[in-house]
Amino acid sequence: MKLKHTFIASLSACLLGLSSCDLNITPDSYIPDGSFYKNEAEMNTAVIGCYGGMQAPLNIEWTLTELRADNTRMNSNSSTNDAFLQQQALDLGTMDASNANIRTYWEATYSNINSCNNVLAPENLAVVANEKKRAQFEGEVRFIRAYHYFNLVRLFGPTFIVTEELSVAEAMKKDRSSVEATYKQIIDDLQTAVDDLEGVTYDVADLGRVTQVAAQSLLAKVYLTIGKYTEAKGLLKSVVDVKGDRLTISYSDVFDISKEMNDEIIFAVRYKSGSLGIGSPFANTFAPTKSGANVVTGDGDGRNYPTTEVLGIYPEGDLRKDASVSDHYIDPGKKDPVVISDQSAYIKKFVSPVSVRYDAENDWPVIRHADVLLMYAEVLNETDGPATGLPYLNEVRRRAGLDAIDASEVPVRSAFRERLEKERRLELAFENQRWFDLVRWGKAVETINKQITETEGFYDKYAFTVNKIDNWQLLLPIPQSVIDNNPSIVTQNPNY
Structure with missing residues (x-):
């Protein structure tokens, strides 16, 4: 089990009531x-x-990412439960500005940005006399703020950039900043984090804090997202120089709760079971509904259900499938103990034993070593051609138990992209990466519409026609509460 070290103990204390960690929020x-x-x-x-x-936004993030992509869907087409219908709307692309999941995510994210801004206020940083420690704190928090803005700009487009204290009157006059301005802020924060965290190391009591390698990796992903391959290439090379070009942890061990913060994990959002207020909800959220205690104590909600297609695309012998997903669970009380049906599949990556519902141990990986190798392979293909990126792509396949791709199979950049895109889907399945990848590759609309009309027969079973999505649905609506607060200033995303 995870060590009950200083970082986790302090995290628990923050979430259980210290005013400096208050997560209570208003629309402002x-x-x-x-x-x-x-x-x-x-x-x-x-x-x-x-x-x-970081936990509160992440707890709902799967509804805005995985569920909207082609890896997962809802598990029913007939429920009338309001919470279910709010999530179903995201699966179908029919969400509107009143969607509770979108508002929850938005408010939780800006609440933590608020906390970051408070820490970064010059008068607060100034109380830390040790210059190196002061830089470390600043680097850590700038990383967290950049992470939040990176998610916001990819999900909502133009954002409200706030980096300092505002009065209520000033806040009410603020409009959204452009996508370009948001990315500039993200890059500035991460570049500062890279500089501030140089040479910073942590002992076991502080596992989970941001490192320079984490800041470099996230900054590289930002550059990759906006097509700045040269800038991404240099950062990824620096990370590979430190982490190596070999994956030393088995795929199943990456998600083993007895081996958390292993060498694969570059940054993760940490959770801790034990009724501390910081347990992971995903074991119960993702386990099949009506599975009793056969998957996890307290039954499952059957949300974020793996699609039939994703269950079938793993190549034979791919070691990642058994660690990631299952098409059944075992019920020893049945005459036939193996239950296989339309509703018995589930995501395994984030399931561990629990004593209390929604209180599992599993950390959530945000950046992994394999992700870095795949990003490096992608960038090298774009800058230098397929042959340069192939060793890194093949290293990910090697760990998965798959044969290496021969250079003759990827003679041109487009062929390499096709293989890499599939590899990223399988390697990072159910980790909230797929939607962002599809959008940056310009393939989200095509992929989701194919899922609706061809690859997932589930959508034919609705009592109404499930329509294809269009480009405007790639962005989420700004919550209606935000529009209502500043109706003469804040603009809504098109068609909402």
Whole structure:
């Protein structure tokens, strides 16, 4: 089990009630709380609170990413439960500005941006006398803020960029900043984090804090997303120089709760079971409905259900399938103990034993070594051609138990892209990466419409016609509460 070390203990304390870590929010969630700190210890607690604040958006993120992509879907086409219908709308592309999942994600994200801004206020950073420690705190929190803005800009387009305290009157006059301005802010934050975290190391008591390698990796993903391959290439080379070009952890061990923060994990959002208020909800959320205790104690909600297609696309012998997903569970109370039906498949990556519902141990990986190797392979293909990226693509396949791709199979960049895109789908399945990949490759609309009309017969069973999606649905609507707050200033995304 995970060590009950200082980082986790402090995280629990933050989420259980310290004012510096308060997650209570209003629609004006970008207005700072005005907390001030007196010494390094209080600042450290505030920084850890920013890590804790990453959980709330992540808990709902799968509804805005995986569920909208082709790896997962809802498990029913006839439920009338309102919470189910709100998530179903995201699966079908019929969400509107009143969607509760979108508002929850938005408010939780801006709440933590607010916490980050409070830590980064010059008067607060100034209480840390040790220059190296002060830079470390700043680098950690700038990474977290950049991570949030990176998700927001990819999901919503133009964002509200807030990096300092605003009065209520000032906040009410603020409009959305452009996508370009948002990416500039993200890059500035991450470049500062890379510089500030140089040479910073942590002992076992602080596993999970941001490292320079994590900042370089996230910045590389930002550059890759906006097509700046040369900038991404240099950063990824730096990470590979540190992490190596071999994957040393078996795929199943990456997600083993007894081996968390292993060498594969570059950055993860940490969870801890034990009724501390920081347990992972995903074991129960993703387990099949009406599965009793056969998958996880307390039954499952049957949400984020793996599609028939994804269950069938793993090549024979691919070691990642058994660690990632199952098409059945075993019910020893049945005459035939193996239950296989339309509703018995589930995502396995984030399932571990629980004593209390929604209180599992599993951390959620945000950046992994394999992700870096695949990004490096992608960038090298674009800058230097297929042969240069192939060794890194094949390393990911080697760990999966698959044969290497021969150079003759990918003679041109387009052929390499096809193989890499499939590899990223399987390697990072159910980790909230697929939607963002499809969008940046320009393949989201085509892929989702094929899923609706061809590859997933589930959608034919609805009592109404499930329509194809269009380009405008790639962005989510700004929550209606935000529009209502500033109706004369804030613009909604098109067609909502």
